[in-house]
Amino acid sequence: MIKNFKIIVEYDGTQYAGWQRQKESLTIQGEIEKAISKMTDQHVTLHGSGRTDAGVHALGQVANFSCDTRLTPDIFFKGLNSILPNDIVIKSCEQKDERFHARFSAKSKIYNYRILNQILPSAINRNYIWFINKKLHYDAMHEATDHIIGSHDFKSFENTGSPRNSTIRNVISAKFLEKESNLLVFEIEANGFLKFMVRNLVGTLVYVGLQKITPDEFKQILLSKNRKLAAPTAPPQGLFLMQVKY
């Protein structure tokens, strides 16, 4: 019997070349597909809600796979966790009807981006934050963030390389969460994201925080639809895929 399974995955992206399967490199998708194949003796394709890049983490990535099996969700849940390396954790596994697809059925996704703003770098957290030792002006960053919310053409914040029909995305919310000591967490929910969109937004918000540009200039960059006007891409290790909503 063909069954369709939905899994929620946490992973530490530090050691991986990203989500997407590659022939020569270690990837999250590749590792999970191998583990599923071990359990089912079938070649199985895992569909993620989207790719994450090398070094990016997830607390709530969602993926689905279909296969002809008598195994139950609970057996996959326990079996995959026992096979997978300990930087990939299957948080849940449930059976869905055949129409469920992790990417096409997704309504929105939530990302967090973590910035550590202090004089000294952190040895312990180095793989989970963007360390910035110059003073960031939070008020200006908050102000700029408001311009992101709503439906906009985010072409200024897209890196080329992924096929897409449109560069318009609807940002449902974008804000900096309450600051805990020197940790600044940017949270954004949208119906979809362009390639590097969160990291390009964060890179440009940091330019605002460094007072290289004003919140109003941030808005002008958004309206310009010109990638060249935005700041460099923020590094991957601060980015976490938190949740995918269906």
Add this chain to the structure above:
Amino acid sequence: MIKNFKIIVEYDGTQYAGWQRQKESLTIQGEIEKAISKMTDQHVTLHGSGRTDAGVHALGQVANFSCDTRLTPDIFFKGLNSILPNDIVIKSCEQKDERFHARFSAKSKIYNYRILNQILPSAINRNYIWFINKKLHYDAMHEATDHIIGSHDFKSFENTGSPRNSTIRNVISAKFLEKESNLLVFEIEANGFLKFMVRNLVGTLVYVGLQKITPDEFKQILLSKNRKLAAPTAPPQGLFLMQVKY
């Protein structure tokens, strides 16, 4: 001119064979000594406040080194941080008089031990917690903790291997910090620690939490001065050296 420098060090112990210099293995002491030697063209010995074992972390390890140099603390601070790998961070460097010794001058040390008590392991935090998926009874653990406080012979909680004159130590405080979701943090301050003492205490406190022994039996184990009665050593990655007081 001979100068004596005190440094405070943060490190992620994951990739290291511990603090103490070894010929064949990567160690924290070894890496910092190499960096100092690079800056001074001298063979320099770094004295830590104590050793930490492989996989153990520090937010506030203290060490000192003496050398004949015109370099200032600020130059060491910046230079060492630029030479060292990013899982070792020098948090401060200051000049002290010649009598200061990181180990012999220390009055007390504070360690934290982090336990993640939930059904699912954590991919992101796996190197910084002891993951326990069986329910821990916190109240019993709190109760047992009280027996640790004060001056006791901690022989039951010592692994052999390090020279010491006495197995009596004075525990200034020992408590579980306020619980944040499923994270349980045990904090202990003492005038000194025996080999594996914190990890052996935590291993046995977890036995209390699992109701394998009662808080009163915990006390009996302490009084017995018999290592064989205590529980196995807790794993290293949950342990953090937080602060050394002088």
